[in-house]
Amino acid sequence: MTVKNITRWLGHFLGVLPALYLVALTVFGGLGANPIETLTHQTGRWALTALLVSLAITPAVKWLRFNRKWHVKYLMPWRKILGLYAFFYATLHFLIYLIFDLSFDFGFLWADVKDRPYIAVGFIAFCLLLPLVATSNKKAQRALGKRWIALHRTVYLIDALVLVHFFWLIRADYSSFWWYAAAYACLMIFRLKVTTQLFRRPL
Amino acid sequence: MVKSFIPTLCESEVTSEATYLKRRHFLSAGVAGALGVAAMPSFAASTPFEQKAAAAKTTYKVDEKLNSFEDITQYNNFYELGTAKTDPYKNADKLKTDPWSIEVGGLCAKPGKYHLEDILQPHTFEERIYRLRCVEAWSMVVPWLGFSLASLLKRFEPSSDAKYVAFHTLYDEGRPLPGQNRPVIRWPYREGLRIDEAMNPLSFMAVGLYGKTLPNQNGAPIRLVVPWKYGFKSIKSIVKIEFVKEQPKTSWNTLQSSEYGFYSNVNPKVNHPRWSQARERRIGELFKRETLMFNGYQEQVAHLYKNMDLTRFI
Numbered sequence: 001m002t003v004k005n006i007t008r009w010l011g012h013f014l015g016v017l018p019a020l021y022l023v024a025l026t027v028f029g030g031l032g033a034n035p036i037e038t039l040t041h042q043t044g045r046w047a048l049t050a051l052l053v054s055l056a057i058t059p060a061v062k063w064l065r066f067n068r069k070w071h072v073k074y075l076m077p078w079r080k081i082l083g084l085y086a087f088f089y090a091t092l093h094f095l096i097y098l099i100f101d102l103s104f105d106f107g108f109l110w111a112d113v114k115d116r117p118y119i120a121v122g123f124i125a126f127c128l129l130l131p132l133v134a135t136s137n138k139k140a141q142r143a144l145g146k147r148w149i150a151l152h153r154t155v156y157l158i159d160a161l162v163l164v165h166f167f168w169l170i171r172a173d174y175s176s177f178w179w180y181a182a183a184y185a186c187l188m189i190f191r192l193k194v195t196t197q198l199f200r201r202p203l
Numbered sequence: 204m205v206k207s208f209i210p211t212l213c214e215s216e217v218t219s220e221a222t223y224l225k226r227r228h229f230l231s232a233g234v235a236g237a238l239g240v241a242a243m244p245s246f247a248a249s250t251p252f253e254q255k256a257a258a259a260k261t262t263y264k265v266d267e268k269l270n271s272f273e274d275i276t277q278y279n280n281f282y283e284l285g286t287a288k289t290d291p292y293k294n295a296d297k298l299k300t301d302p303w304s305i306e307v308g309g310l311c312a313k314p315g316k317y318h319l320e321d322i323l324q325p326h327t328f329e330e331r332i333y334r335l336r337c338v339e340a341w342s343m344v345v346p347w348l349g350f351s352l353a354s355l356l357k358r359f360e361p362s363s364d365a366k367y368v369a370f371h372t373l374y375d376e377g378r379p380l381p382g383q384n385r386p387v388i389r390w391p392y393r394e395g396l397r398i399d400e401a402m403n404p405l406s407f408m409a410v411g412l413y414g415k416t417l418p419n420q421n422g423a424p425i426r427l428v429v430p431w432k433y434g435f436k437s438i439k440s441i442v443k444i445e446f447v448k449e450q451p452k453t454s455w456n457t458l459q460s461s462e463y464g465f466y467s468n469v470n471p472k473v474n475h476p477r478w479s480q481a482r483e484r485r486i487g488e489l490f491k492r493e494t495l496m497f498n499g500y501q502e503q504v505a506h507l508y509k510n511m512d513l514t515r516f517i
Contacts, residue, residue, distance in 0.1 A: 033278035
């Protein structure tokens with residue numbers, strides 16, 4: 001097994017860990033009185049977490065001064081792996097809502113999207129993930145060239161929409177929201193040209 | 204040791220399988236105790252609360268499956284004890300309910316500070332099995348123990364100017380409850396009813412559930428239950444009752460009036476910006492079911508809102 005394979009598997013391992021945890025909770029009856037609500041909230045949180053961790057790879061690579069060859073080969077694949085896991089959890093999140101909350105009724109879905117802004121924003125974020133997933137392979141990357149980078153930068157917007165979705169659904173207690181928002185803010189600040197120039201280090 | 208078994212003595216008529224089994228447990232414990240334990244006499248003489256709980260008759264019930272004691276006591280919205288659904292259960296011991304008094308004031312002939320014992324003393328207890336519908340689109344069926352709100356309020360002889368009743372939950376600034384350390388909502392929690400709503404026979408003061416003393420996380424020692432309104436109207440751990448002329452300020456309404464109206468009657472037809480109120484999830488079920496107008500209590504309460512546009516007075 002090559003080092004590249006090991007880091008890949010490690011990425012997948014991290015990605016499935018929350019799912020294993022949720023399966024264990026389901027099997028051992030740890031989901032509480034309202035299991036559907038718990039699963040909806042958990043899958044939503046893990047989707048957001050995976051998006052943020054995926055977003056943290058590039059700045060981490062820059063700051064930790066990895067050898068360039070090493071990081072391109074071993075760490076950059078994590079962006080894709082975790083991005084795909086974010087989509088995996090977002091899909092579970094959406095399906096649980098569609099099946100159990102809406103009884104698979106697309107009329108209810110339309111009513112929710114139309115009447116409830118936080119659901120509209122979450123739904124748009126989910127839809128915007130689809131083209132990224134579809135173009136997450138080497139072939140698409142090559143075919144799209146420079147446009148691929150532009151396309152995949154929409155993930156910045158997607159994360160922001162997910163945060164808005166989160167913010168708008170909170171009734172009163174914003175305490176855990178601010179941690180996610182702060183993480184996103186830091187990760188975006190690291191991407192500003194000013195910041196990177198200020199802390200420029202040789203790679 | 205003995206104390207923990209006592210509540211099963213005061214079962215009312217409705218007995219779930221679990222409490223039935225616990226009762227058997229109690230009986231065997233009692234036999235063991237009778238074989239020469241000095242503490243026995245103290246349990247033989249039950250308190251007035253226990254006697255009244257034991258004598259309680261079921262005066263109102265819906266023919267639906269009761270939610271389990273565990274579900275009712277481990278899935279709560281009681282922000283004073285924390286904002287997560289399981290927080291109130293975890294922090295329940297932080298709420299001290301003894302001694303407890305209620306300050307009664309405003310437009311009535313008999314204002315004053317009443318000890319809980321004096322509040323409870325003249326009332327016989329009844330059991331009422333009500334649906335509880337939360338604005339978050341989940342619901343339960345709960346066997347409450349208590350007495351009608353009207354029978355309590357009448358004792359204070361409200362004047363004809365008293366158009367509303369306001370309630371406050373416990374808030375001791377010197378010793379806040381765990382959830383009150385942060386201004387998630389403005390403390391103390393406040394709720395209110397129009398006087399005719401308060402005097403409606405369905406409005407209930409609960410002091411227990413499943414025939415036992417009300418657990419702290421459910422709003423001990425005394426709470427309101429207004430089954431045709433969203434759950435947040437049913438204020439917990441009441442320390443103040445005030446008769447007022449103007450519509451009182453209420454907590455969720457103050458925080459976000461577009462979402463939480465003063466009336467907050469369960470209404471599947473009023474479009475809520477956050478949760479569709481057309482359907483609800485009964486705790487214990489996976490899929491949602493249709494929500495009933497006034498939570499199914501239309502017959503008893505619809506007349507209260509005869510000439511009101513319920514899409515405007517949410």
